[in-house]
Amino acid sequence: MNRGFYLVLFMTAVNVGAFALPSPLIYGADLLNGVLVYLSWRNWKPVKPPFNIIVIIWIALAVYIAFLAVNSDYVKGASTLLFSLRELYPFGLMIYIVALVDEEKLDSYIKFLHLVCFSGVVLALAQSLKGTEGLFGDETFYHRGHSGGQNYMINNYLARVVLPTMYIIQIMFLYLVYQMILDRTQLVHKILLVLYAIIILIGFSRSNWSGLIICIVLALLITLTIRKEKFQRAVSWILLTIFVLTVVFTVVDTPVIKTIRESLTERVDEMFYDLEKKDGNLGSRLSTIEIGMRMFESSPWTGIDLNLIPLYEYYQMSDVGYLYALLTMGLIGLVLLGLWYLVTIFISYRYIMVSARKQDYQGVIISMLLLSNILFFIMIQQTNQFTFSTACLSITTGLFIVKFRSS
Numbered sequence: 001m002n003r004g005f006y007l008v009l010f011m012t013a014v015n016v017g018a019f020a021l022p023s024p025l026i027y028g029a030d031l032l033n034g035v036l037v038y039l040s041w042r043n044w045k046p047v048k049p050p051f052n053i054i055v056i057i058w059i060a061l062a063v064y065i066a067f068l069a070v071n072s073d074y075v076k077g078a079s080t081l082l083f084s085l086r087e088l089y090p091f092g093l094m095i096y097i098v099a100l101v102d103e104e105k106l107d108s109y110i111k112f113l114h115l116v117c118f119s120g121v122v123l124a125l126a127q128s129l130k131g132t133e134g135l136f137g138d139e140t141f142y143h144r145g146h147s148g149g150q151n152y153m154i155n156n157y158l159a160r161v162v163l164p165t166m167y168i169i170q171i172m173f174l175y176l177v178y179q180m181i182l183d184r185t186q187l188v189h190k191i192l193l194v195l196y197a198i199i200i201l202i203g204f205s206r207s208n209w210s211g212l213i214i215c216i217v218l219a220l221l222i223t224l225t226i227r228k229e230k231f232q233r234a235v236s237w238i239l240l241t242i243f244v245l246t247v248v249f250t251v252v253d254t255p256v257i258k259t260i261r262e263s264l265t266e267r268v269d270e271m272f273y274d275l276e277k278k279d280g281n282l283g284s285r286l287s288t289i290e291i292g293m294r295m296f297e298s299s300p301w302t303g304i305d306l307n308l309i310p311l312y313e314y315y316q317m318s319d320v321g322y323l324y325a326l327l328t329m330g331l332i333g334l335v336l337l338g339l340w341y342l343v344t345i346f347i348s349y350r351y352i353m354v355s356a357r358k359q360d361y362q363g364v365i366i367s368m369l370l371l372s373n374i375l376f377f378i379m380i381q382q383t384n385q386f387t388f389s390t391a392c393l394s395i396t397t398g399l400f401i402v403k404f405r406s407s
Contacts, residue, residue, distance in 0.1 A: 004036070004096075005100055005101060007039070007096075008036065008100050009112050010032070011029070011033065011036060011089070012093065012112070013116050015090050015093050015387060015391035016165060016167070016388050017120075017167075017168075017388040018116045018120065027082070029089075030085075036092065036096045036100070037095075040095050040099035044099050045405075047098065051347070051400075051401045054340070054397060054401065055401070057336065057340040058095075058340060058397070059095075060336060062092070064329075064333055065091065065329070065333070066088055068305075068306040068328075069084040069306050069307075070084070070085070073305055073307075073311055074305065074307035074310055083310075087387065089391075090387045090388070090390035090391035090394050092394075093391055093394035093395065094397050094398045096398075097109075097395065097398025098398050101402050102402065103406065106399065106402060106403060109399070110399070114172060116168065117168060117172045118195070119165075120163060121169065121196065121198075121199050124165075124166075124199050124202075125198075125199070127161055127163070128161045160202060161202055166200070166205075166208075167388055167389050168391075168395070169196050169200070170376070171372075171396065173212070174212065174216070174372050174373075175369050176189055176192060176193040177193070177219070178219055178368050180234070181220070181223055181233075182227070182230055182364055183361045205380075207379065207380040211375075212376070214375070214379060215375060218371075218372065218375070220235065222368065226352075226364070227356070285319055288320055288323065289320055292317055296323075296326050299330065300326075301331055301332055303328050303330035304327045304328070306328050307328075308327050318386075321381025322334070322381060345375070348370040348371040348374075349371055351400070352371065355367060363403060366399050370396040377389060
């Protein structure tokens with residue numbers, strides 16, 4: 001069982017983008033997934049209602065993705081078949097967690113997630129100081145920005161950085177925020193919270209900022225209904241933080257602060273300018289939607305192809321998450337995913353209230369994390385867009401089921 005747990009930890013790191021496995025090492029990961037499927041089957045325990053509904057729809061979606069992967073036009077032989085089937089790894093991750101992680105190991109698994117995030121923070125800061133040149137080879141670490149537009153210098157010491165581990169960092173940032181609102185936190189958690197916030201800030205993604213703020217506001221509203229005094233304390237800390245940041249960015253005039261302030265202002269101004277003129281990012285996305293919808297009309301039910309980008313090199317389609325989902329999964333896949341979202345949102349909210357009544361604040365935090373994870377990815381259009389974002393949903397869902405399946 002312990003070996004199975006450590007294998008789950010390893011595959012978690014692979015799936016959230018902590019590092020890449022180039023050929024031929026990637027075939028070891030393929031084999032390892034087979035081992036985990038076997039161990040999960042051997043150690044599987046029945047999942048009681050209502051959690052079994054979450055698992056059933058998730059497995060149905062995974063089977064459908066497997067069908068699309070096998071029937072992809074990209075598949076020409078054994079190696080391309082394995083490449084296509086790797087889309088399933090993050091779906092399997094939730095099953096591995098449910099089967100091989102028990103409630104006693106929840107804290108250990110969460111500490112490991114923080115370790116993965118901290119590693120991502122170190123690489124992101126190092127890459128940021130390095131600039132636009134890669135620190136390592138392309139197939140060693142996910143260390144660079146996912147697009148050229150967000151991988152350029154702010155000044156001589158800082159670059160804008162977006163890396164795949166950003167998604168799990170954002171989720172664990174929310175976990176720490178919720179922990180600070182509802183439970184006791186150690187000094188190490190506060191340090192991690194600041195580090196995660198820095199990485200999120202220099203990512204310069206407006207949708208991510210907005211999504212995180214909305215998730216925190218939602219958590220505050222839920223906290224208001226279950227523990228008013230904790231809500232008041234949390235609001236006090238948030239207002240103090242906003243006040244300090246406002247003072248820093250308006251009074252301090254060092255070159256670094258000045259450049260970051262100008263960059264933040266520029267990003268916000270661009271957003272309103274884009275909306276008004278239908279230009280910039282908005283104009284590009286409108287054009288992408290127009291092209292994508294013409295493609296979608298030729299195959300609406302199952303989409304164009306699961307491997308749309310490697311097959312046709314339509315990289316711009318990934319900028320619009322729901323369009324990308326339609327083109328890769330079709331209406332069938334998007335409906336299945338939407339159904340899973342609705343069911344899981346309802347159940348997670350229910351268990352927030354159940355845990356609050358029992359004063360089980362870890363239960364509230366994990367339930368709130370799953371609810372926020374779904375809402376966050378809906379808002380920032382990461383709908384089944386990349387394996388590392390799907391892996392985040394697997395992780396938060398797996399933790400949720402492990403926490404409550406014996407209750």
